[in-house]
Amino acid sequence: MSAEHSHHIENPNATTPPPKIDVIGSVPGARQIPEGAEAMTLLVTLPPGCEGAPPHRHSGPAYGYVLKGEMIFELEGEPARVLKAGETFWEPGGDVIHYQDGNNLADAESAFVVTMFCAHGQPMLIPVTAEELEQRRDRRAPRP
Template sequence: MSVDHSHHIENPNSTTPPPQVELIGSVPTPPMPESSEAMTIHVTLPPGSAGSPRHRHTGPAFGYVVEGEMIFELEGEPERVVRAGETFWEPGGDVIHYQDGNNLADAQSRFVVTMFGDPDQPMLIPVSAEELEERKSRRAPRP
């Protein structure tokens, strides 16, 4: 069953055209920490930046690439390129976020991400080399 997600409501008193709203991403609501904080951040990746070290989040994250291209990889999924105008998401929790680097060597890339997480924990929780080794069988084959 599909629901119309358009956000246009007729306004008979308006003298200007209505807003143009386009749904660009939608996912089922993943589990959230019981006590959650929502934060939205804007990230600029310099040309060729490897991005953040391997990490996890305490809750889900939903993002949109504003400019450029990002290499994105979560545990158990093959790496992929997310381009400007496209969305990405991750469930958070126990899933390792392997990559969020700039796919462009000659231009910056930018994305906006809203994260829901435990307010008493850091936004990014680094993953140790030992844990990466223990969980290497969960990583998708590399290109």
């Protein structure tokens, strides 16, 4: 780990072992945070088989971590993928459609924590209309 990514500072007065810190994900060059953004961290719990939110976009970026279970994650221009507990995800927000964020498990809950940076005065989640989905269907990655 390089010095600029060191997350531990030696404590010469410590009487206990130092904290264990593991970087589980990072987003190099993330510059999409809107000026004056509201940062919020959400815990999202998906019941078994939950389809998640309908297609939507966010006014700013979102960075998340899957706590338990499995989530289907699909952004415009990328194939859908299954994220499992312990994995992270990033979405840039703005003009990118978030197609899926549902539970991949039919018999168990899944949950994730996400920190979002919403543009000032705009909602966190902006639904996408059926008309817009049709207009942009060529931007969606092919599905099996």
